Amino acid sequence: MGWLFWETVAIGAGTYLIRALSLSGGSRIRWPDAAKTWLSFVAPAVLGALLGPLVFLSGNHWVPLLHNPTWMAAVPTVIVGAVSRNLLLTVAVGVGCFALIRQFV
Amino acid sequence: MTRPSIAKGLRDALPIIFAYFPVGATFGVIATSNGVPWLIVFLISAWVYAGSAQFMLLSLALSGTSPVSVIVTTLLVNLRHFLYGTSLGPAFSKWSEAQRWMMAFGLTDEVYAVTSSRVQQARPVVGYQIPFVYSCYGSWLAGTAVGATIGKSVPVAVSDALGFALPALFLALLMAGKRSLSYFVAAMVGALLACLADMAQLGNVGMVFGAVVGATAGTLLEKRRIDRQGVRH
Structure with missing residues (x-):
């Protein structure tokens, strides 16, 4: 376990430096318009990349939609999110739907 | 505060x-x-x-x-x-x-x-x-x-x-x-590539790849939309 302490220290320091130096550097640079446009699309692309595997896969395998409670709960969640644009309400409805669907699927 | x-x-x-x-x-x-x-x-x-x-x-x-x-x-x-x-x-x-x-x-x-x-x-x-x-x-x-x-x-x-x-x-x-076509295309490309990378067991590489290619796809589509608007005017 001795190494685990030093691995933790090194990984924590490295992670913090990646986060802090990129935020600090990103705020000083004057970005050209093309770069600003590209950066504005990073957020939806990251959200998609986070969501895809969470919703459609389980253990690196595709889950058929009729046997996929995450996908089934995602549908009402998207509708509530689109209509309300309220984060907390959308998450609450989503978790409630997921708990309900898990009773049957 | x-x-x-x-x-x-x-x-x-x-x-x-x-x-x-x-x-x-x-x-x-x-x-x-x-x-x-x-x-x-x-x-x-x-x-x-x-x-x-x-x-x-x-x-x-x-x-x-x-x-x-x-x-x-x-x-x-x-x-x-x-x-x-x-x-x-x-x-x-x-x-x-x-x-x-x-x-x-x-x-x-x-x-x-x-x-x-x-x-x-x-x-x-x-x-x-x-x-x-x-x-x-x-x-x-x-x-x-x-x-x-x-x-x-x-x-x-x-x-x-x-x-x-x-x-x-x-x-x-x-x-x-934003709810524009280019915004959702960026998300869908990101999701697709991250899924494919996960299925190929490439781990978090897929997330970075999906984010970079998705953002690029959204940017190109947005540029095309703006160019088309420019031609119409």
């Missing part, structure tokens, strides 16, 4: 707080049940504060991988945070260096997702951002401490239902965004 901005920060943090607690607890349970001392488990959550990287560190370290390989592999997974800082940077240009470094510590996937949505609406203020970031961190630490202490007695039904909190939050953020 004003009360309304602190309250807004805490309100925006609530979905993440609910989502982080069970995941932090799961980490605590797995780590202690594999013989990692309580203090080291807590230190990992307090100092690394990056969910997937923590699970990866644990799994690699426990499987006897060399320390250099553990450090390099885990930091490669966390390199995606470079995109987050770079894309948020311009919105934080009025902040002092110390404030940016304080904020950067808590820049996780979920904090980035909410922050990038909020900075589209208004310039970030310290009174909102710091309570938002550190209440999420507090939930992660509390979850880890509880998980490491009580072990395997967290009710399965509760942690199972809360497992949907993160996908629900990401969906809510996606629907709170």
